[in-house]
Amino acid sequence: MAKPTPEAPVLPLDTIMSGDCVAAMNSLPENSVDLIFADPPYNLQLRGDLHRPDNSRVDAVDDHWDQFESLKAYDAFTRGWLKAARRVLKPDGAIWVIGSYHNIYRVGATLQDQGFWILNDVVWRKTNPMPNFRGKRLTNAHETMIWASKSEGSKYTFNYEAMKALNEGVQMRSDWTFPICTGHERLKNARGEKAHPTQKPESLLHRLLIGSTNPGDVVLDPFFGTGTTGAVATMLGRHFIGIEREEEYRQIAAERIARVRSLPPAALEVSTSRRTEPRVPFGQLVERGMLRPGEELQSGNGRHRAKIRADGTLAGENIKGSIHQVGAAYEGAPSCNGWTYWHFKREGKSVSIDILRQQIRDEMIKPD
Amino acid sequence: MAKPTPEAPVLPLDTIMSGDCVAAMNSLPENSVDLIFADPPYNLQLRGDLHRPDNSRVDAVDDHWDQFESLKAYDAFTRGWLKAARRVLKPDGAIWVIGSYHNIYRVGATLQDQGFWILNDVVWRKTNPMPNFRGKRLTNAHETMIWASKSEGSKYTFNYEAMKALNEGVQMRSDWTFPICTGHERLKNARGEKAHPTQKPESLLHRLLIGSTNPGDVVLDPFFGTGTTGAVATMLGRHFIGIEREEEYRQIAAERIARVRSLPPAALEVSTSRRTEPRVPFGQLVERGMLRPGEELQSGNGRHRAKIRADGTLAGENIKGSIHQVGAAYEGAPSCNGWTYWHFKREGKSVSIDILRQQIRDEMIKPD
DNA sequence: TGGTTACTTGAATCTGCTA
DNA sequence: CTAGCAGATTCAAGTAACC
Numbered sequence: 131m132a133k134p135t136p137e138a139p140v141l142p143l144d145t146i147m148s149g150d151c152v153a154a155m156n157s158l159p160e161n162s163v164d165l166i167f168a169d170p171p172y173n174l175q176l177r178g179d180l181h182r183p184d185n186s187r188v189d190a191v192d193d194h195w196d197q198f199e200s201l202k203a204y205d206a207f208t209r210g211w212l213k214a215a216r217r218v219l220k221p222d223g224a225i226w227v228i229g230s231y232h233n234i235y236r237v238g239a240t241l242q243d244q245g246f247w248i249l250n251d252v253v254w255r256k257t258n259p260m261p262n263f264r265g266k267r268l269t270n271a272h273e274t275m276i277w278a279s280k281s282e283g284s285k286y287t288f289n290y291e292a293m294k295a296l297n298e299g300v301q302m303r304s305d306w307t308f309p310i311c312t313g314h315e316r317l318k319n320a321r322g323e324k325a326h327p328t329q330k331p332e333s334l335l336h337r338l339l340i341g342s343t344n345p346g347d348v349v350l351d352p353f354f355g356t357g358t359t360g361a362v363a364t365m366l367g368r369h370f371i372g373i374e375r376e377e378e379y380r381q382i383a384a385e386r387i388a389r390v391r392s393l394p395p396a397a398l399e400v401s402t403s404r405r406t407e408p409r410v411p412f413g414q415l416v417e418r419g420m421l422r423p424g425e426e427l428q429s430g431n432g433r434h435r436a437k438i439r440a441d442g443t444l445a446g447e448n449i450k451g452s453i454h455q456v457g458a459a460y461e462g463a464p465s466c467n468g469w470t471y472w473h474f475k476r477e478g479k480s481v482s483i484d485i486l487r488q489q490i491r492d493e494m495i496k497p498d
Numbered sequence: 499m500a501k502p503t504p505e506a507p508v509l510p511l512d513t514i515m516s517g518d519c520v521a522a523m524n525s526l527p528e529n530s531v532d533l534i535f536a537d538p539p540y541n542l543q544l545r546g547d548l549h550r551p552d553n554s555r556v557d558a559v560d561d562h563w564d565q566f567e568s569l570k571a572y573d574a575f576t577r578g579w580l581k582a583a584r585r586v587l588k589p590d591g592a593i594w595v596i597g598s599y600h601n602i603y604r605v606g607a608t609l610q611d612q613g614f615w616i617l618n619d620v621v622w623r624k625t626n627p628m629p630n631f632r633g634k635r636l637t638n639a640h641e642t643m644i645w646a647s648k649s650e651g652s653k654y655t656f657n658y659e660a661m662k663a664l665n666e667g668v669q670m671r672s673d674w675t676f677p678i679c680t681g682h683e684r685l686k687n688a689r690g691e692k693a694h695p696t697q698k699p700e701s702l703l704h705r706l707l708i709g710s711t712n713p714g715d716v717v718l719d720p721f722f723g724t725g726t727t728g729a730v731a732t733m734l735g736r737h738f739i740g741i742e743r744e745e746e747y748r749q750i751a752a753e754r755i756a757r758v759r760s761l762p763p764a765a766l767e768v769s770t771s772r773r774t775e776p777r778v779p780f781g782q783l784v785e786r787g788m789l790r791p792g793e794e795l796q797s798g799n800g801r802h803r804a805k806i807r808a809d810g811t812l813a814g815e816n817i818k819g820s821i822h823q824v825g826a827a828y829e830g831a832p833s834c835n836g837w838t839y840w841h842f843k844r845e846g847k848s849v850s851i852d853i854l855r856q857q858i859r860d861e862m863i864k865p866d
Numbered sequence: 867t868g869g870t871t872a873c874t875t876g877a878a879t880c881t882g883c884t885a
Numbered sequence: 886c887t888a889g890c891a892g893a894t895t896c897a898a899g900t901a902a903c904c
Contacts (some may be wrong), residue, residue, distance in 0.1 A: 231619040235606025250636045251599040265658045270670035290633040292809035296781030301640035333785040397792035401808035463553040551894040626897040651871035
């Protein structure tokens with residue numbers, strides 16, 4: 131199943147690594163994973179187990195001192211794992227990090243400091259958050275996820291049409307509404323307690339992975355916990371690499387993922403954009419005799435005309451050029467999609483030339 | 499009206515100061531204001547022009563006040579005004595800062611670095627955000643507000659019951675839904691253009707001030723713009739101090755506030771909640787695992803079948819698309835309500851998928 | 867005057883390939 | 886690297902125009 135390729139020669143696909151996530155990530159080849167999803171801990175503050183970057187222990191003495199020392203330690207921790215994550219990420223890869231107001235501002239600033247390029251931040255709205263019992267603040271009803279590419283110019287993956295389909299045909303927004311993980315989805319340990327304090331819902335990962343990965347991609351999760359990332363990745367035909375320090379979590383995650391069945395490839399096909407379809411030169415319509423040189427095209431609004439020339443360019447009144455150039459010139463617009471702009475006459479009716487392009491594309495791609 | 503008290507002897511209440519906000523704040527007595535609301539420049543880094551699909555040009559926020567040379571320069575700016583803000587804030591005062599992913603992580607980290615104590619972050623969900631015209635990212639449908647007290651132990655103001663009342667009797671959550679500022683509320687300058695590129699809606703400030711100030715409190719806004727904070731504060735019987743560099747904005751804000759009449763709070767409650775049934779995308783049933791990709795649906799009349807794909811679209815015999823599109827195609831109808839058309843099998847019985855939609859709606863019956 | 871349609875607009879880090 | 890060019894891409898409201 132995990133077939134090694136020249137691009138990713140030694141990746142431990144679909145396994146859970148143990149130990150510290152920085153060391154584990156540094157043991158992987160650089161530029162090798164497509165996506166990173168990270169749910170880092172943020173309860174390092176004000177705890178007895180707080181350590182400085184040099185590993186000396188921090189004594190909680192006075193509030194102020196403790197707070198700033200905690201922030202410094204947390205920043206060092208964040209820089210450390212993000213640097214290692216950045217190293218293993220492919221140049222066109224992306225990262226998602228989830229957090230709350232306790233830690234997300236440290237994470238976001240560090241991401242930017244390290245050259246990651248924020249694409250969106252996404253709010254997970256919880257339908258059933260825990261209320262604020264003391265009535266001293268607002269109900270903490272959301273968490274924040276930052277989506278960032280490795281650097282500014284990266285060609286990150288975004289399945290726009292699939293996300294639009296998931297949202298009933300309108301563009302997916304930056305606020306996602308899901309219930310927190312409860313019920314039978316919430317894993318229990320051998321003692322009958324909840325197995326992990328911050329288990330994320332699979333619905334969240336489903337949307338995230340559909341939107342920013344393709345089947346066969348490799349998703350790394352350096353804070354694997356009980357393996358939600360691995361379970362959803364497996365179901366959706368993506369590879370995962372998990373890293374988790376705690377033996378008990380690794381055990382529970384492994385058993386969980388073993389129960390997951392991958393979906394058949396047909397179910398994994400998603401709606402694609404026209405951008406991904408093969409390019410058809412307009413001249414091909416002329417070469418194939420679908421349109422004849424000398425024939426006249428009309429704009430969709432009926433206001434403009436142009437004649438087809440033998441080389442697949444158009445001749446308008448005072449302008450000659452491609453279907454796009456002539457359309458743009460007529461409309462006084464910075465650009466124009468000539469395929470949807472121009473129409474021709476058949477049996478008295480006006481037909482978009484895009485119909486002819488689609489005929490050619492249908493011949494090129496085998497229908498399923 | 500602005501009666502001087504020993505605690506606030508020389509505050510220029512209900513006026514708009516000119517000049518740089520740091521200098522202006524430093525001219526005020528320390529520990530003197532109850533609340534600060536700040537809408538600092540976001541440091542958007544926009545490249546070229548952006549056009550809508552209809553070729554119209556988007557009016558970008560390219561004002562000189564939003565230009566910074568680098569992240570470092572923006573950080574220095576942020577530290578500077580936050581330090582001055584901290585100085586004038588009463589020990590039990592609080593601050594709100596609004597921003598987007600471009601700047602909010604810098605702001606949040608700096609707040610924490612300076613000893614502010616984050617109480618909540620609040621998401622402003624826009625009902626009518628600008629879409630992502632190129633289909634390259636998610637719709638940027640929210641902005642983030644950070645609410646922080648001056649320090650960890652501060653006795654900040656929070657009108658829990660008032661907020662609960664604003665939210666139809668249930669605890670106010672950390673996600674607030676309001677439209678962006680348009681229509682009559684949007685101020686115009688003498689040239690008939692929008693007076694300010696980033697005018698905030700009064701509804702947002704209304705909720706914020708009801709929640710974290712009391713009548714008679716002093717609210718400072720160091721980036722006053724066209725004075726939304728001042729207008730709402732005045733309306734709600736709070737004092738304001740505005741600081742604004744641009745003469746034109748000060749002028750427009752002063753005229754605006756002069757038109758405001760303080761009203762009894764009871765008269766001000768506007769219905770901000772939308773009581774229409776929330777739209778549930780079919781894809782959410784898949785994300786939530788209520789239906790599985792690959793699973794088959796049948797039409798209610800039993801004549802047609804289609805398989806569910808991972809992005810919430812259906813694959814029929816020769817057609818792919820939404821539940822509505824595939825249903826319409828099978829029936830040869832111009833449209834089709836897929837929710838009532840399609841059924842799935844559970845324990846041998848055929849069940850309408852609309853049942854699942856109702857389950858999700860039942861979870862979502864929240865005012866926002 | 868009323869109802870329908872068309873047009874406008876909003877804090878935006880908004881393309882990708884080939885020569 | 887830049888330049889050139891094909892061609893893909895939008896949602897909710899408010900306002901104006903029109904019948």
